[in-house]
Amino acid sequence: MKFNKSIITCAVVMALGLSQTAFAAEETKEEKSAVVIQSDLMVNALGNVIMLSQTSIEGTNVGNDTTIFQEGDVNGAGFTVIGEGNVAEIIQVGSENLAVGTYIGNNNALYVEQDGEINETENNVTGDENSIEVTQIGAGYLGIGSRAINEVVGDGNEIIIDQGEGGHWAINAEVAGSDNTIEVVQDGLWNESYLNSITGDSNAIEVTQDGYWNVATISAIEGDANEFAIEQDGDRNKVTIDSVTGDANEISIDQEGNTNIVESAIYTGMANSVDVIQNGNDNSASFDVIGDDNEFNFTQVGDNNSSYIATIGMNNEYSSVQVGDLNESHVINFNGNDNDIDVMQSGSENVVVLQASADNNELITSENDIDIAQTGFANDAVIMLSTIIDSNANTIDIAQNGELNSLDILVEGSNHQIGIEQIGDENLITGEGGDTMLIGGENIAFNISQIGNGNIVEGSFISDSGVVSITQVGDWNSAVIVQQ
Secondary structure, three states, X not given: OOOOHHHHHHHHHHHHOHHHHXXXXXXXXXXXXXXXXXXXXXXXXXXXXXEEEEEOOOOOOOOOEXXXXXXXXXXXXXXXXXXXXXXXXXXXXXXOOEEEEEEEEEOOEEEEEEXXXXXXEEEEEEEEOOEEEEEEEOOOEOOEOOEEXXXXXXXXOEXXXXXXXXXXXXXXXXXXXXXXXXXXXXXXXXXXEEEEEEEOXXXXXXXXXXXXXXXXXXXXXXXXXXXXXXXXXXXXXXXXXXXXXXXXXEEEEEEEOOOOEEEEEEEEEEOOEEEEEEEOOOOEEEEEEEOOOOEEEEEEEOOOOEEEXXXXXXXXXXXXXXXXXXXXXXXXXXXXXXXXXXXXXXXXXXXXXXXXXXXXXXXXXXXXXXXXXXXXXXXXXXXXXOOOOEOXXXXXXXXXXXXXXXXEEEEEEEOOEEEEEXXXXXXXXXXXXXXXXXXXXXXXXXEEEEEOOOOEEEEEEEEEOOEXXXXXXXXXXXXXXXXX
């Protein structure tokens, strides 16, 4: 029985694109919830329908070899492959075609090629060492494009999705198993890639998006030693990472362009590694981390960029490098022991804010190594370790090179080692909001070196058995320290 094509077209457009037309007015695309296409849509096929079932005799290691070719619009191909060593090739030329496959067994190979617009393929894989390659060729826009959906249960599977011309969706959901490889390549505008519910170890996932307003989302990761690589080239792209639980996972994100966003929900685990590189202007990267022995590296080159990390844990390493003007780097709600924090900014009117938690006095911030280096004009650094109940034995080194730089510092606790160096003219060391600097606690070593003209130090040093050393080289410098 044939259905009216216009009804099908309207249904597909409503399902894929209607909710996304508002994106045209937005600067950065917001991802929508991934919608799973059900195999019962096969009934909507207006053209030809092929239903194929292959079952190989167990243990033969020799399967069937099948090629399906459909030309025209609104065709459907449904196939089930059970057994060992099967090979299936599906080629559909036209628009609004649908290919739905189920694979159960070992060493199966599937190739799906769809050439046209608004095509869909859904593949459910259970077994070992399966290989799936999906190529969708055709133009799309504002989410009205082709979709490729894969669900994988098993080990050693390989999935490759290649989508061109924009407006496409790639959804890899319910990936359960280890040593799986997933590769997604999308070209053009308004593409979306979803990695949902990934459970297992040593999986390798790579997403490449070339264009504008693209979205890549990784959600519900549970497992160890997984590798995720996301590369976006263009403007107004977005990467979202939700609910990472596990150890020794590696996430690498590279964005080339302007107004791009990287953000995460709470990242939980140990010995994880995250590298974010953003090259362009008006980009932002934000992470919330709970765990130990993690490593986070942010590199931003351009102007008006911002990085943010909130962290609770021990033995973590955080590095933020910003090259350009009007950039901001924030390490907020910073708590834990033996963490290593390095912030480097080169440019003008940049800001660094490092603040321990102000809301939870049960947390500690001790024995951390904090290094801040700023080079340029009118940069500002704010250090706040004075609002928590226990902050001890931190090592803080701050270097500012340039003119009209300022440092606002409030530190309390004991056994801190604080070193400040400013090279240039008219630099300033004070407290929060321009108030006087406050350093308080026992056994604190506080060293200040200013080289240049018109520099100012103002503050209070309240300490038992503490040592203050101030060196100023130049003209019209001023130092006022009150010791109690």
